[in-house]
Amino acid sequence: MVIALFVLIVFLFISSLGQYNPTGIAKPDEFKDDREKAKLKHKWYQEILKSKKKLKKYLDKKFKRIYFGVRAGLILLWTGIMYGFYSIGVIVGAGGVVTYTSVVVIAVIGTNYLTSGTYLSLRDFLESIRIKTENWVYGEYIDLDKEIEESQESNFSL
Numbered sequence: 001m002v003i004a005l006f007v008l009i010v011f012l013f014i015s016s017l018g019q020y021n022p023t024g025i026a027k028p029d030e031f032k033d034d035r036e037k038a039k040l041k042h043k044w045y046q047e048i049l050k051s052k053k054k055l056k057k058y059l060d061k062k063f064k065r066i067y068f069g070v071r072a073g074l075i076l077l078w079t080g081i082m083y084g085f086y087s088i089g090v091i092v093g094a095g096g097v098v099t100y101t102s103v104v105v106i107a108v109i110g111t112n113y114l115t116s117g118t119y120l121s122l123r124d125f126l127e128s129i130r131i132k133t134e135n136w137v138y139g140e141y142i143d144l145d146k147e148i149e150e151s152q153e154s155n156f157s158l
Contacts, residue, residue, distance in 0.1 A: 049151045056144050063137040070133055 082100065085091040091100055112125065135142065 045151070049148065052144060052148050052151065055141065056148060059138055059141060059144065063134060066137055067130065067133050070129065 082097050
């Protein structure tokens, strides 16, 4: 009797091609699409992921160029100041460059210490230059890494 009931239930399920849902729980919207729509959605999500990766690569390259330009600009500023001191006769040789560079570094550290009360904030200031450059370059895409990672972890990527 139990075997006949089991066979009857299996027969009814197979004959309804799996469409019979005895629990009455509806399928999520993601599973209601037919196979072609699901393939198109998957392809669309893959394209979005690919475009995000391409955008990230472009922004990373742009950031590296701009940050290099900022650092090169600071070096050129230092070189220009030292050349200015050399041209007016304040600096006489390489020892003078080292001496005046040391004086400038001590003055910057001293000013930083007097204004903020710590030596560590100078490192924070230099880091803030990097962060401000990142914010300027990445702008509204600052969470792009997180978005790409979430897209890759989801079911939409292979």
